[in-house]
Amino acid sequence: MHRGEWLKNRIDALGYNVDSVADELQVVRTTVWRWLQKEEMPFTKMKMVADVLNIDLREDFPETSFLYKKTKQDYELLYLKEVKKNQELQEQLSDYKRSGSTGTESGQ
Secondary structure (H helix, E strand, O other): OOHHHHHHHHHHHOOOOHHHHHHHHOOOHHHHHHHHHOOOOOHHHHHHHHHHHOOOHHHOOHHHHHHOOOOHHHHHHHHHHHHHHHHHHHHHHHHHHHHHHOOOOOOO
């Protein structure tokens, strides 16, 4: 089953029809039908339809994750990486200060 067929099945299963999806997207019905006929329907167009249907494409198409905003979990992971990097820099600074205070400074 190609992407367009998959999406058409979701439209039907959720009780929508192509006309209502087209109205919501403010495009003509034939445009949505053309999208649904494409085996390699562009992910951006799939996301537009998925938003109307209130479905998340990432479950069945993980490669669409770039189309979604970062989640709270994404930001938490970024924060933890930053904390770890900060800890590493603090340790490097501490090591540097320790090595400098033990003494091979010239001119003293």
